Amino acid sequence: MSKKILIVDDSIIVRQQVGLSLLQASYEVIEAVDGVDGLAKVKANPDLALIICDVNMPEMGGLGLLAALKAEGALPCPVIMLTSEGQPELVAEAKKLGAKAWVMKPITSDLLVSAVGKIAK
Amino acid sequence: MTSTSERLVADCTTLLFRAYSTPVHRAADTPGSLVAAIDARDGALTASVVDLRRASGASRSGIGKLLFVSSFAFVASSRPRHGADAALTPDSARDWIYVRDWTRELTNQLAGRVTNQLAEEGVRLSPGQPLAMTATAASQEVKSMLGTPLRFTSGPHEVRVWLDLRLDPESDTSGARSGRAALREGTITMFDEGES
Numbered sequence: 001m002s003k004k005i006l007i008v009d010d011s012i013i014v015r016q017q018v019g020l021s022l023l024q025a026s027y028e029v030i031e032a033v034d035g036v037d038g039l040a041k042v043k044a045n046p047d048l049a050l051i052i053c054d055v056n057m058p059e060m061g062g063l064g065l066l067a068a069l070k071a072e073g074a075l076p077c078p079v080i081m082l083t084s085e086g087q088p089e090l091v092a093e094a095k096k097l098g099a100k101a102w103v104m105k106p107i108t109s110d111l112l113v114s115a116v117g118k119i120a121k
Numbered sequence: 122m123t124s125t126s127e128r129l130v131a132d133c134t135t136l137l138f139r140a141y142s143t144p145v146h147r148a149a150d151t152p153g154s155l156v157a158a159i160d161a162r163d164g165a166l167t168a169s170v171v172d173l174r175r176a177s178g179a180s181r182s183g184i185g186k187l188l189f190v191s192s193f194a195f196v197a198s199s200r201p202r203h204g205a206d207a208a209l210t211p212d213s214a215r216d217w218i219y220v221r222d223w224t225r226e227l228t229n230q231l232a233g234r235v236t237n238q239l240a241e242e243g244v245r246l247s248p249g250q251p252l253a254m255t256a257t258a259a260s261q262e263v264k265s266m267l268g269t270p271l272r273f274t275s276g277p278h279e280v281r282v283w284l285d286l287r288l289d290p291e292s293d294t295s296g297a298r299s300g301r302a303a304l305r306e307g308t309i310t311m312f313d314e315g316e317s
Contacts, residue, residue, distance in 0.1 A: 011226040013219060017201045056229060058250050084233025085248070086304030087240045089176075095312045102310045105230055106140045106201075115309050 003049035003120050004028040008038035008065065009082065010057040014105075018052060018082070021109035022116065035060025039068055048077045050120040052103075055083035055090065063090070066097040074098075078119045082107070123268075126185075126284040130271045133234035134282050137227065138275065140306065143199040145273035145280055165193040165211040167220055168259035169228035172249040173236065173286070179245035183288035187235065188266055189228045190259055195278035196220050196227065221253040230306075235284065237303035244288060 005027050009015050019029040030045060032038035034057040042048065055062040062081055069075050078100045083090075091102050100119045103112065131147060138145045173185035197209040197216070200223045209216035232248035239246055254262060263283070270281040304310055 011229075012222045013200055014226060017203075020203050056233075056248055056250070084230040084237075084306065086233070086237045086306070087176075087245065088301045088303065089245070091304060091310070100312055102304060102312070104304050104306045104308050105233070107307055107309065111307075111309055115311070118311070 002026050002028045004030065004045060004047055005050045005052060005116065005120065006030050006032060006038065006041055006045065006048050007052050008032040008035065008041075008057070008062065009052075009054040010034055011054075014054070014082075017109075018112065021113055024109075025113045025116070027116070027120075034058055035062065035065035035068070038065050042069065042076055046076065050077055050116060051079045052082050052116070053079055055081055055085055055094075063093055063097065066094060066099060070097050077121055080115065080119060082112075123286060125288070126268075126286045127271060129235050129238055129286075130282045130284045133231055133238065134271065134273055134280065136306070137231055137234060138199060138273075138280075141199045141201070143195070143275055145275045148272045148274045148279075150269055150272050166256040166259065167191060167193055167196050167224045168254040168256070168262070169221075169224045169251045170254060170259075170262055171228050171232045171251040173232060173246040174249055176245035176247045181244045181289060181291060182246060183244065183286065185246060185284060185286040185288075186266065187228065187232050187285075188259070188262055188270070188283040189224065189231060189280070190263075190270075190282075191224070191280040192278055193217075193220050195275060195280060196224050198278070199223070199227070225251040225253050231282070234306065237306075240301070240303045 007015050007018050015031045022029050032041045036059045053062040075098045080101045081094050081099050082103045084105045168190040170188045175182045193211045228251040236246050266283040267285045270283040273280040
């Protein structure tokens with residue numbers, strides 16, 4: 001059975017791009033449009049192997065999603081942040097909240113799939 | 122634009138589009154209305170604006186606004202594509218959804234590059250949410266921006282970027298690297314293993 005990955009990003013094109021890369025690598029993909037939607041999808045999918053999450057999103061950003069998940073206990077699965085922001089303070093906060101990696105857009109499909117393979121549970 | 126804004130826009134815009142295999146080149150500004158110039162040359166216009174906000178707790182900061190304006194055709198050509206993706210057309214409402222989405226994302230990534238570079242110079246700003254704009258809204262936004270934009274071309278296409286940056290007086294670093302290194306675009310940092 002293929003591993004299920006949640007992509008949380010407010011950009012349709014980024015979700016498509018990342019999703020297609022993962023589908024081609026035989027992962028199952030579900031999508032969420034922001035942190036609030038992401039939180040709902042996490043609760044509806046207890047079998048997630050990984051979350052790939054943008055940082056700057058409307059409603060609830062990626063760090064807000066991480067904090068909300070952490071507030072409910074341990075993170076349900078590994079989380080990779082996928083973003084264009086690289087400020088050390090943000091990276092440190094994500095690490096503190098339990099994220100496993102910080103990926104800077106734009107990223108090649110090969111590099112992303114390689115990181116997913118190492119981190120997905 | 123100030124010399125700091127001009128330097129940031131020139132570097133970040135060039136690097137962003139190079140990463141998407143649609144290189145742009147600095148070009149001399151042309152007189153007349155931006156919206157009319159782009160519309161006449163390249164068809165439908167797409168734009169997005171994002172606020173750069175004072176980062177909480179930052180000792181050196183400021184505020185700003187970044188406005189990106191280009192054409193439907195150029196933005197469509199710069200999007201990541203997979204194999205036999207169909208060409209997008211401005212006659213399609215569905216295709217406009219994709220182009221506005223990608224315009225917002227490009228603006229978001231441009232703002233990310235600008236704030237990352239400023240962070241390396243010891244100045245922290247935080248990008249807000251990019252908003253996609255119609256040509257009419259963009260022409261109004263242009264009037265509120267200080268100075269002239271930087272103009273770039275890519276083949277027959279045109280891109281203009283304004284960066285209205287109002288840094289605190291002690292924060293204008295003129296490029297000196299006095300902050301902590303931001304992560305580089307296109308890289309992965311595994312928190313247990315370091316950068317790859």
